[in-house]
Amino acid sequence: MxxxxxxxxxxxxxxxxxxxxxxxxxxxxxxxxxxxxxxxxxxxxxxxxxxxxxxxxxxxxxxxxxxxxxxxxxASRSSRAQDLRQVAMPFMEDLQAVVRQHTQIGILEGTEVLYLERLSARGEAVANVARIAGRLPIHATSAGLVLLAFSPRELQEEVLAQHLPRYTGQTVTDPTELRRVLAQVRQEGFVVARQMITLGATGLAAPIRNDHDEVIAALSIVIPASDPNPRAHAPVLLATARGISRALGALPPTEETIRTRGPKPSR
Amino acid sequence: MxxxxxxxxxxxxxxxxxxxxxxxxxxxxxxxxxxxxxxxxxxxxxxxxxxxxxxxxxxxxxxxxxxxxxxxxxASRSSRAQDLRQVAMPFMEDLQAVVRQHTQIGILEGTEVLYLERLSARGEAVANVARIAGRLPIHATSAGLVLLAFSPRELQEEVLAQHLPRYTGQTVTDPTELRRVLAQVRQEGFVVARQMITLGATGLAAPIRNDHDEVIAALSIVIPASDPNPRAHAPVLLATARGISRALGALPPTEETIRTRGPKPSR
The missing domain is CATH 1.10.10.10 (Winged helix-like DNA-binding domain superfamily/Winged helix DNA-binding domain)
Structure with missing residues (x-):
């Protein structure tokens, strides 16, 4: 060489x-x-x-x-980014059409979130610092918190051991508090990140899984922090993230059974 | 080196x-x-x-x-492809939401069309051979015909001098006939390409201009060849292409005047 x-x-x-x-x-x-x-x-x-x-x-x-x-x-025609994007786009468009707010998909690159795609309505949405092919910190974004919550313990420990920068008064930088947030994400299956990186903007994110049931990406929306009930957006976000995961071949057969039979009334 | x-x-x-x-x-x-x-x-x-x-x-x-x-x-974060895509996307989404057919944007690379973006509805649209970051021949696609019609004469002559492959019975491969098609594109400002590259699919394309009034890209839609009146899609396609061009800084002041004053009734 x-x-x-x-x-x-x-x-x-x-x-x-x-x-x-x-x-x-x-x-x-x-x-x-x-x-x-x-x-x-x-x-x-x-x-x-x-x-x-x-x-x-x-x-x-x-x-x-x-x-x-x-x-x-x-770089695009054979990239995994493009594969995932291709599958996710129709779902993201539907989500964006309903929510009318920024809709984006991010993956983990090192200890940061790399955004593969972002859809934004013309002049209707709140300020958003995410850019396509741009990166944001894992601990201060809704997508990052989801990706971190479902990543291997070693990576979590690596991030928790770092000095985590504070972007707003809402950024979680304390390791103990961050552990609690991550546990909650794993339990609820989504996260609401209120003004953690930008004042005025709240992010919601949910995991996207592949055919090995691994979390490979996060689907997120960015809504105004003034929204009185951000958690109300969770069902449509979760359903869309499941749709993308299913299109990628994810979800165990039991869930498939639930889907074809309809939701069980007593659960 | x-x-x-x-x-x-x-x-x-x-x-x-x-x-x-x-x-x-x-x-x-x-x-x-x-x-x-x-x-x-x-x-x-x-x-x-x-x-x-x-x-x-x-x-x-x-x-x-x-x-x-x-x-x-x-490659993405600083590419012109990404710049153009970023500006075009909200317009393309609106177009796609209305037309419910493949909506794509392509540029000229050498003597081929390079597709920067493609939006497709889930399971609603006709077969489409265009791929993001994929290329298609200039003489057999609606985007290509628009790009060729508005490109420098030398490039047109270069293409016309080539042996042009035939993909379907509708592909225009005869130089004289192709010249006629290009003249019509320049006159009408858009093209309808019926089943020129794939049987069953008709493409419509219109030019996108930059702030120097140069045609830098083509906006196209792909509709079923069975559509009895493909030209009916031209107005929404043209309006969207103008919207993208305007967002890129294009269009002479006279047109701006028309816009702000509203359309003149007597024209």
Whole structure:
């Protein structure tokens, strides 16, 4: 493998260049890339030129570069994100049409939530910090709390051992309190996160399971914190999350039986 | 730049590995990758290992590899595809809710249509060969015909000079006939493509313009070919495409005036 004097491979450097683009800086000059990646300008220039030739980056008219359509195409067409999104979208649209609030789906990446999709009504919904392909902290979002509640104990302990940043007065940062929240999520099967990351916004999330009954994603909605009864949205959220899970092949046969027979009256 | 004996750089090979994944083959073994990329197995193995370390590929439980979430994240968060998609989505959802048929947005990549987004109702819509991050031929799709009609003359001549494959009896492959179709698209501002790529499906498409009044994408719907009056869908399609264009900053001031004053009764 070709490596620079610093022992870093060409691929590592190329990936660092790609990572230097963000939603807030979608176009960069080569000097900006060099600064952000700590690469010499000549090296950055050479790698950027090659990435442009390969279609991973595109050169804009003003000489700035940006992420290429081809890289998006390659990364999207066979990604699990796309698979899950494809299955979830019709359900998410139905949920969004009924609730008329942000509807989103997130997965766990490391100890953060990576949002795969977000549907928002035009000018009808509350402020929402989640972005598609954006990340948010696991302990301060409804999706994160669901993903953490159903993740392996080691990951939970890793997060609980971290210093957890406080975003609002409502962010749960105390490990003991967070343990209590996670236990409640497991018991109720959903979470209501009131203004934990943004004042004015309340998140509700429920788990999405795959055919091995593993929680692989969280479905969430963001509603105004002024909503007097956020828990009233839980049934439609839970039903939608179950619909997506079922479309992914989840749910044990007993539940299938309940579904085909209808709900048992005495339970 | 590090190059192999064949004169090919590490980045070129890495990109070829990434391109070997497709929607129909989302997971591959290293031997499959080596075969598809024509790389020696040891080289493929070394590069795959590094791409996994960098998060560009993920290793599945069975040892197969697939596109990594991180590459999708990097490619998505700052891509123009995502920008356009973000603006278009609320409009597309409204269109899809009304028409209840596949609603999609495509851009020109080379001489093909690259689909950025597709919304489909659950089990209500007709067969559709378009896939998100998938490509279809420019001359046989409604989106392609719109993109071609409004593209520079050189590109049109390039396409017209090609041998154009026939997919159904309705595919227009004759250059003279195709010129006529393109002229009609420019005149009417939309196209109806009846069963040109799939029997049973008719596409309608209209152009989306940016703030320089350039056609940068096509909005299309796919309806059953049995629909007795496909042109009846043109007004809602055109209005939606204009809405997206307007949100992108398009449309000359005269049109803005019409909008704010309401339609002129005598026109």
């Amino acid at each position: 070709a490596r620079s004097a610093a022992g870093e491979s060409v691929l590592t450097r190329a990936m660092r260049i790609l990572r230097s683009f963000t939603a807030s800086s979608p176009t960069l000059t080569v000097s900006e890339i060099a600064r952000r990646t700590n690469l010499p300008v000549t090296t950055a220039h050479r790698l950027v030129t090659e990435l442009v030739e390969l279609g991973a980056l595109d050169r804009a008219e003003d000489g700035r570069v940006r992420m290429g359509h081809q890289l998006w195409e390659v | 590090a190059r192999s004996a064949a004169g090919e750089s590490v980045l070129t090979r890495a990109m070829r590995i990434l391109r070997s994944f497709t929607a129909s083959s989302p997971t591959l073994t290293v031997s499959e990758i080596a075969r598809r990329t024509n790389l020696p197995v040891t080289t493929a193995h070394r590069l795959v290992t590094e791409l996994v370390e960098l998060g560009a590929l993920d290793r599945a439980e069975d040892g197969r590899v697939r596109m990594g979430h991180q590459l999708w994240e990097v």
